[in-house]
Amino acid sequence: MKILKTSDELITHMKIKGIKFEIVKEEDAKIFLQNNNYYMKLASYRANYDKRKSNSKYINLDFAYLQELSTIDMHLRYLILQMCLDIEHAVKTRLLKDIEDNSEEDGYDIIRRFVTKYERSCRNIQKHKSSEYCRELIEKYYPYFPAWVFVELISFGDLVKLYEYYIERYPGRLKDSELLYSIRDLRNATAHSNCLINKLQKGTNKPSVKIIKFVSNIDGIG
Structure with missing residues (x-):
């Protein structure tokens, strides 16, 4: 099995998986992968998107969405x-x-x-x-x-x-x-800079009852 190394190879691999480069162009994605993030972390956010059963390709997933989630996750971690x-x-x-x-x-x-x-x-x-x-x-x-x-x-x-x-x-x-x-x-x-929002499926985690009660008593929060 070939190990993916270069940014060009990673982009080709993502395209095979159905990830689009329409909002963020391939050249800009390449720069982002080289200077701002790395593939394993960025690709983990794919878990938030559905695949077609017929070919296992992602549905309406643009590289821009993964890039934005990685940025949001960074701010959330801080x-x-x-x-x-x-x-x-x-x-x-x-x-x-x-x-x-x-x-x-x-x-x-x-x-x-x-x-x-x-x-x-x-x-x-x-x-x-x-x-x-x-x-x-x-x-x-x-x-x-x-x-x-x-x-x-x-x-x-x-x-x-x-x-x-x-x-x-x-x-x-x-x-x-x-x-x-x-x-x-x-x-x-x-x-340790672990991803926090790479799996946002509904029902995967439930907060403590104590937290729910505490938050419900804060003005402005339903």
Whole structure:
């Protein structure tokens, strides 16, 4: 099987699949593929369009539609990533505030208990000991981290585990962690530039009932 390499070969392949070059001409598509995007990502948006059963060619699909979806997806990823970072910051802030207000905690004991259960979190921190951004913190505190240092060094995934561990140990003090794993997955997908809107078929995903109720109470949203 021949591997598609050049932009000309990719365009020929897309034409065979029924993708048109009427709105965006072939020469402009070639420039876009060379400088702005790559085939695998761009082609993934084809999943949003129907094919003819007779020849498996796409119906009324122009290269321009794939190009526009890739651009929309880029802006959506930037927006969602910013939202996820804001949520991550809010989770850290609320967790640390509750630890500070918790008379049963000194900020060290909860971390000692956590890393005893999840040793991998410390190993993950050690992987970043050469980083200019966190080396000094790791050298100063490892392995006896206070909570306010620990949350600066761990991944969002380990932060979710720490949050979950804390609310299990001290029930009722903070909101549950039901949605945090979904946010972690979204954050990772956007940070790694994964496609978000390459499959928009109706009914593939359903939001949490909590989200539906929350959004329905926002003025102006039906």
